[in-house]
Amino acid sequence: MSDAQQLAEAVSTFRRDFARRQAARVVEADGAFAVLDEEFSGSYEHNQLYVERADDPVALAGLADELLGGLRHRRIAVRDGALAEAAAPALLAAGYTHDVELLMVHRGPLPAGDGAGRVAEVGIAELRPAELEQWRRWLPDSTDAVLEQLVGRRKRRLDGADSVRTLAARDEDGEIGAWADLYVDRASGLAQIEDLATAEPRRGRGLGDAVLAAALHRAAAAPGHRLTFLVADAADWPQHWYARRGFTPIGRTHAFTRS
Structure with a gap:
């Protein structure tokens, strides 16, 4: 192998x-x-x-x-x-x-900045308004009940790994503009960056980059850290954005869905 x-x-x-x-x-x-x-x-x-x-x-x-x-x-x-x-x-x-x-692993050097001063860990309730508004933009035809589930399910992730944190960057007006989850497993030394998103009205301001940089630095600082990975859609553009920031594909998985 x-x-x-x-x-x-x-x-x-x-x-x-x-x-x-x-x-x-x-x-x-x-x-x-x-x-x-x-x-x-x-x-x-x-x-x-x-x-x-x-x-x-x-x-x-x-x-x-x-x-x-x-x-x-x-x-x-x-x-x-x-x-x-x-x-x-x-x-x-x-x-x-x-x-x-x-499956993309970070191979490049850590970003020059670690997001200090711009990115902080936030709780579920603090993130909720920004996340809910973004889900409304992604799924404009969904019911409020469905959107509430998509936001509310975040609490389940807290049990998924040894360390589960949500990092968020605030825009100039103090409102959350981008966020991502960081999961760390101490035994394997693996860290996953998941659910990286930037609110549509706040794109193009470097907020997503700041969150990604902060997540990479925090992952690398975890005891026994071995590698940091994320998952990208093989048919969508974010894979190229991640590649420019040091992520390399190492494998593929498959999902079959019927709505």
Whole structure:
């Protein structure tokens, strides 16, 4: 196994363990498990099927129906590329879409600035107004109930890793303009930057860069730090933004979703 494959395996294990730790309920299956959360039933993150192996890839849609049957959506996360390729025809025929995620590790030097004075750790309640407003922009046709779930689910993440912090940068008027989560696992030495976002009216002001820099510095300062990673959509532009800031793809994972 190459170094990149070993890192991708470690990153995938980190994400799998995070999903288990933050889950309200876990249902085990042969080669797979489902995470479930009735309070946030509309959150794909908190209600999905993780597949490690499958003797019959064609049967994954049926397994998802069995374990996620009470939900209005389906999401199946697959680590192995060969398994995803084998399962794809049947899942696409069943109405699923197929998304590819890039696992990206920070290889470059730390940014010159660490965000001091501009970026600080914030609590869930403090972030809520800015995050809720941004979700309204992303999903203008969603109901208030759905948007409340998407914001409220953040509390579950506090259980996902040894250290879970939300970092935010304030604009000149003192309002939060960008934010991201930082998850740190002491045993593996891995850190994940997740959910990096900049409020649309406040883009182009360096707020996202400030949050990313602060997260990278804080991750590197954690005892036993080994690497910092993030996940990017293989079909979307942020991967290139991250690449310019020192992140390198080391592997891919797959997600099949039916809304």
